[in-house]
Amino acid sequence: MTSLYVSDPTHPHVLAQLHELGEVHLGYGPSATEYAAVQERVEAVMLRAERFTPDKIAASSRLKIIARHGVGTDNVDIPAATRAGVWVTVTPGSNARSVAEHVFALTLALARRIPAAAAGTANGQWGTIKPHLTGFELHGRTLGLFGFGRIASLTAEIARGFGMPVLVTDPYVDAELTRQHGAELVPFDELIAQSDVLSLHAPLTATTKGIIDADAIARMRPGSVLINTARGALVDEAAVLLALESGQLGGAALDVLEGESTDMNDPLPHSTEIAARNGHLDNLIVTPHIAGQTTQSLLAAGTQALHCIRQALAGESPQHAVNNPAATA
Template sequence: MSQVVRFDYWLDPAFNRIISAAPGVTLQTCAREGADRAAWEALAQAQVLQITAAKDELPRRWFVSAELLARCPKLLAVSSSGSGCDTIDIEACTRAGVVVMNQAGGNADSVAELALGLMLAVLRRIPESDALLRSNQRSFSREDLMGHELRGRTLGIVGVGETGRRTAALGRAFGMQVLGVDPALDDAEMSARGAQSVSLDELLRRSDIVSLHCPRNASTLGLMNAAAFAAMKPGSIFVSTARGGIHDENALHAAIASGHLKGAGLDVWDQEPPPASHALLRLPNVVATFHTAGVTHEARRNNATLAAIQILQLLSDGERPERLVNPDVWPRARERIAAALGH
């Protein structure tokens, strides 16, 4: 029997249903708090760990670190619930011969839709209008809430993976010119994904809207700092549905408060949820959401289904995962999987 372990964070029921129905596979759900001994015992016997991608949903001791891997010698694979791997030390997994899988693209439609929603909310000043209508103040005119259209503007996308590709398509549907930067794509592939390939400097200089869709890693942490915001076009807006830490929150606040940027739409934060006293939440031209870009019924069901199917393919056939995050691990991981499961 192969054992899959997960913790008791919310996961669409499709995951449990698919894994539990598979012959030769058991599923154990462990408590995040209050039963550590039982959780460690389960992890020590597990072949696969299904883990949340959200860093603030899980106590740090359950993050996939070198220390955890040392206590889990039978572990063959770690599966993220989303496209991000903030709770997984990918390099440590590679050194240990452990496969890391994600669900890249599973929630791309949901994230792209919210990114466009944030753009509209900021430019059309939707939250400001809503707040005024709910207040006792009535000394304002429609012109006091005048905003801007998306059509004719330039959208700059940082990271043109599956979500970036879908955001580009929505941007074009609204009549925007789309620029893109992604070190993994050449000019031809960027064009095929609906964006004109440019450097980051050019994207910041030309874009009316800069939207982040890149992963959080060593090369992107702090990417949008004070210098980057200063390089953005005066009066432009910033949107992120990527990950907290890629943009500097203090630098962004300064850029908006000074009037250099018109506003921002933020779904991701250094701390999630951010404290109510956060300086960015006090700005009327910042539209804030709680890392919900990929949290729709459709996206959660899709990601859970993709994760379960990918796990079962690995356990039953030893197939190379379609969404393998650390491809360098595969030769060694394949040998470990064959030895453990007889493939």
């Protein structure tokens, strides 16, 4: 019987179809199965947060595919998978709308001081906290997008509805493309200097790691807002905290943390300063990497990943593969 492993929750409809393919082991929930307990017989993995290291891949002698439930592959050692003859696939575009909407959920929460307002009301401070909760409107404020892929282009589309001018920095796109989306392509220095809300949408590379550091933050508009739904290590978390405390940053909302490079399932112990201040700074919001997690996106991503699994189990080259183990066979 075909054996499959699902690391994190997926849409129930997708899970039902996985059960039709064979024996399904769930890496989550009250009866979770450790991958090590089934690694010798698993042929396909539907993966979200769990890390797949060279040792784990090498121990999976029957494994044919690791189907990422998303677009990032930070938690998979792709060279090791390729050497082992294991396909690695992604689900492009499946959660783009979800992430773009979360950018604005976070932006509005900061702009209108919603966490502080809700907490104060819950503590019976309706009258005393109200004078301290004056927010700002997004209309007329400039949105800066660092990176301009599918998610960022949808974010720009939403921004137009709020009446926000949009600036973009991305070395891989041209001015005509950004103009088609109602945005203006500018150098990075201009982006950070002119943005009232700066939203990060770039992949993590040697060039982008820590790009929002103390120097970059010092060149941002005083009181501006930082949103990160991309990769935690794009941001120097200690510098962000200092800027929030000084008022240089008016707010920051992080859906991803640098600690995810160590443990995607629980990065908080590895991002200790952010973890300690979350809930204590009313201009800081940290959410647990949920930007791409909606009912619709789970169905879309799960359906794409399921299709790739079916192809690999049938001996075919799956769609949206990021490697080519067949070429090294």
